[in-house]
Amino acid sequence: MAQQFYVSPEQLMKDRADFARKGIARGRSVVVISCADGIALVAENPSPSLHKIGEIYDKIAFAAVGKYNEFESLRQAGVRYADIRGYSYDREDVTARGLASVYAQSLGAVFTAEQKPFEVELAVSEVGRTQEEDHLYRLTFDGSIADENGFVAMGGQAEQVAEAVAGGWAAELGFRDALRLALRALATDKEVDTLPPTAVEAAVLDRDSESNRGSRRAFRRLTADEFSQLLAGEA
Amino acid sequence: MQQPTASHVAAQATSSFTEHLQRERPELLPYNRTLPAGNIPPHPHATTIVALSYAGGILMAGDRRATMGNVIASRHIEKVFPADQYSVLGIAGTAGIAIDITRLFQVELEHYEKIEGTLLSLDGKANRLGAMIRSNLPMALQGLAVIPLFAGFDTVAGVGRLFSYDVTGGRYEEREHHSVGSGSVFARGALKKLWRPNLPEQEAVAIAVESLYDAADDDSATGGPDPVRQLWPVVYTVNRSGARRVPERELAAIAGNIVESRAIAGREA
Numbered sequence: 380m381a382q383q384f385y386v387s388p389e390q391l392m393k394d395r396a397d398f399a400r401k402g403i404a405r406g407r408s409v410v411v412i413s414c415a416d417g418i419a420l421v422a423e424n425p426s427p428s429l430h431k432i433g434e435i436y437d438k439i440a441f442a443a444v445g446k447y448n449e450f451e452s453l454r455q456a457g458v459r460y461a462d463i464r465g466y467s468y469d470r471e472d473v474t475a476r477g478l479a480s481v482y483a484q485s486l487g488a489v490f491t492a493e494q495k496p497f498e499v500e501l502a503v504s505e506v507g508r509t510q511e512e513d514h515l516y517r518l519t520f521d522g523s524i525a526d527e528n529g530f531v532a533m534g535g536q537a538e539q540v541a542e543a544v545a546g547g548w549a550a551e552l553g554f555r556d557a558l559r560l561a562l563r564a565l566a567t568d569k570e571v572d573t574l575p576p577t578a579v580e581a582a583v584l585d586r587d588s589e590s591n592r593g594s595r596r597a598f599r600r601l602t603a604d605e606f607s608q609l610l611a612g613e614a
Numbered sequence: 615m616q617q618p619t620a621s622h623v624a625a626q627a628t629s630s631f632t633e634h635l636q637r638e639r640p641e642l643l644p645y646n647r648t649l650p651a652g653n654i655p656p657h658p659h660a661t662t663i664v665a666l667s668y669a670g671g672i673l674m675a676g677d678r679r680a681t682m683g684n685v686i687a688s689r690h691i692e693k694v695f696p697a698d699q700y701s702v703l704g705i706a707g708t709a710g711i712a713i714d715i716t717r718l719f720q721v722e723l724e725h726y727e728k729i730e731g732t733l734l735s736l737d738g739k740a741n742r743l744g745a746m747i748r749s750n751l752p753m754a755l756q757g758l759a760v761i762p763l764f765a766g767f768d769t770v771a772g773v774g775r776l777f778s779y780d781v782t783g784g785r786y787e788e789r790e791h792h793s794v795g796s797g798s799v800f801a802r803g804a805l806k807k808l809w810r811p812n813l814p815e816q817e818a819v820a821i822a823v824e825s826l827y828d829a830a831d832d833d834s835a836t837g838g839p840d841p842v843r844q845l846w847p848v849v850y851t852v853n854r855s856g857a858r859r860v861p862e863r864e865l866a867a868i869a870g871n872i873v874e875s876r877a878i879a880g881r882e883a
Contacts, residue, residue, distance in 0.1 A: 459631075463635070463639060
């Protein structure tokens with residue numbers, strides 16, 4: 380029987396964390412911004428069908444960076460968790476906090492127990508009736524969870540992007556300004572000032588979806604056309 | 615840990631909420647239980663639902679009564695529900711199970727939409743509902759039957775379509791109009807005389823309310839319009855722009871007109 384070399388737990392965890400960080404650093408960034416109209420989610424993503432942003436429940440959205448197969452399985456697990464909870468209790472008993480805590484536990488378990496950690500970072504956001512009731516949770520590959528205020532930036536150039544968002548963020552922004560800010564922030568590591576709407580996928584959680592659209596489902600994906608119109612100020 | 619093999623992953627991948635519940639939490643399904651021997655005590659029954667097509671869409675209406683033997687169990691019950699953006703369903707039969715099946719069906723459609731990122735086709739929705747009714751067959755044999763009526767707008771074909779079901783989950787596409795529940799024979803008679811092709815929406819709503827009025831006239835388990843408590847039938851229209859609940863105000867006016875015109879006519883029926 381081959382003798383295994385001793386590796387200290389510190390070293391093991393450090394190696395895993397470095398591995399996950401490298402994987403995430405290769406990915407493109409995602410920005411989630413809480414504003415007066417609701418929550419705007421923008422991801423740099425040239426594919427119109429492989430989404431990084433998704434609807435979880437009435438008021439809850441999901442955004443991720445990293446490996447597609449890993450965050451997609453987490454997204455589906457989140458939808459199942461939320462739908463079962465809403466079906467067995469009530470729709471209003473599904474909260475971002477509960478979902479984020481389940482995600483934190485799964486990511487933590489995979490980080491310590493599996494062959495390799497998930498190379499993903501997630502943002503779980505919930506839109507409230509007022510901006511103070513908005514929740515933004517950021518989850519990292521090792522299961523750490525952070526309750527963020529105002530906005531979240533994740534991905535390869537997260538720090539630069541976060542700085543750019545922080546420079547322009549204000550609580551009273553509308554969707555149009557929040558989306559413009561996100562596009563500018565996502566372009567920080569590039570030679571252009573701002574990204575075109577075709578290079579990103581965008582969605583919003585509408586704070587007043589009941590009165591604006593007659594739907595309790597706040598999540599709305601913006602097509603490239605709708606996005607351009609919104610930016611131009613027509614919608 | 616052993617990585618799951620490709621076939622295992624494929625077998626686990628489901629976009630159906632019902633299938634997921636069946637695997638993980640079967641106790642949450644409304645059907646799927648074996649009942650011990652014995653007589654089931656009286657329980658509320660939901661009654662009459664009518665549906666008819668009109669120019670550009672389809673509509674469904676239900677009265678507000680649930681009965682338990684000779685007793686009125688509820689005057690306020692709602693038996694027509696939006697299933698998703700482009701479809702509605704109405705239920706007749708054992709109210710307790712029917713309402714849970716409705717909730718399950720609503721989650722089923724929304725779940726598919728969220729997992730797949732696209733809406734299920736109208737035929738797909740109708741088939742899923744049929745499968746749920748078939749799963750309820752053991753309970754139906756114990757006297758706890760649920761019979762739905764399903765209507766939706768087919769966004770591909772651009773028409774409103776209507777489906778009826780039998781207790782075994784058999785699915786039948788209906789033309790023009792249909793009704794289910796205890797007062798359905800009377801409502802159907804009225805619809806046969808009142809319905810005509812390409813009705814405008816306003817008129818179609820009035821015809822649905824009038825057919826329920828006729829059903830309530832002859833069937834004690836169907837409730838008529840109730841001006842004392844301000845209760846009117848629940849009516850949903852579905853067309854290209856989606857499902858819409860007809861406001862109470864409009865229904866009050868329509869019901870008022872029907873009662874008035876019948877009073878003026880002063881005839882037996």
